Amino acid sequence: MTINRRTILGGLALGLTLTGFTASAHAEDVTLNVLYNLPGFTKFHQPLADEFMKRNPDIKINFLAPAAGYNEGQQQVLRAAVTNNLPDVYFSGYNLTGELVHTLLPRKQITELTPFIEADGGQAFLDKNYSPKMAALGQVDGKQYGLPVNASSPIMYVNADLVKKAGGDPANMPKTFPGLIELAKKIHALDPKVAGMGYDINGWPDDWLWQSLVFEQGGKLVDESTKKVSFDNEIGLNALKLTRQFVTEGGQNLLDWDQSRQQFGAGLTGFIFSTPAHVQTIEALVGNRFQLATTTFPLDNAKDGGVPTGGNSAVILTQDKTKQEAAWKYLKWVTGPEAQNTIVRITGYLPTNKLATGPDFLAPYYAEHPNVKTASLQADRSLPWAGYPGGDSVRIWRTQRDIIGTVMRGEITPEVGLKQMVEQTNALMK
16 A cells, blocks of 8 residues: 555544544533432432433443431531532432522522423423422422422331221221221220231331321411411321320330331231332232232321322532533433333332333333332322421421320320420421
8 A cells, every 4th residue: 555645644634533523522421420318229220320321321420329318318418518519410308309499599509490391392391291290399489490200108008817807898998097097996906916007107217207197187387478387276286196096096006117017017017107119128028928908098188188299309409511411311311201110110109200100111010019009099199298498307307206206105195295396396497
């Protein structure tokens, strides 16, 4: 081959072109630092991130060590905000997202999603993928700051054998708490060693089960106009009376939620209330000991009652424009039907994307796993998991939980307990 000036210049030009292309490609590579809560969620976060990176080779997902829980994650992010060392994407607990936005927005450290949504079709994009109640889980002050990733509302796990022995029908459980307490009383009467029921609000790590008792009666957590608690009334008093009745009439043992779950799996509790994320764990605990069933949460107010939706939404904290675009792609992926199909099959949660319930995704799975499907049956009664203004939601629940425990143990009356909860919660909100 004869090497002439033209060949050399051509080769040089090609080399510069390829070098320029490579440099450009590397310049567009983006690494997103992502923080999620609960180490157990690695089982779906990691495979979903791997698939996302396979489809988007210019974006790398770098997971930070997961926080122990939503409360711990919230504190970690708020501390990081002080030094401006925030993760690029964070999976925020629904009940704490308002507090997060109100803290970070004045510092310009959180990203409203409206511009990205508008670029993808605006309201049509939201309507196609999320029901209004699901989309609302990521909204604060009427604006979209997060997309819903995980969603769980409390359900009942039923020992069908014990219910039948007590004269009940596990396929048609009572729809209100008075009816359920009466059934629990009958189960407990069959054998004093067997608890009729378990509602483990006294040891629950957050106020999800407390909000459930308020919301199922049609109540609210906070009065938006006064910024004080809204359960300083018959609804709050009845909620505390119920917690005491669970013990005195329903035969509940005051255990932490993990011990209660173990007791149920051993066949020593008629029914318990828990997250749908525990379906697979409880099925494994039960094995062949008894017939397990699940059913929806009771509503004493069928017209206005609802259930708080636990879980988290993905929010974008980075203010770097290139990272924001990459983060938006990641948010759409993890809340899309394909990813939701994976998440639900692993966790038992409700799908947050309504396309995920279709025949190409969850429909056949639900047909084979009716205990998992239960949570999806109450999606129409799902309400946002509320938080408290003032930035002290974690401390507020710990204070409330201590008071609820004293009521359940009979150390104070529900009336005294409500007075203490109202006074101390209002004081912590200031």
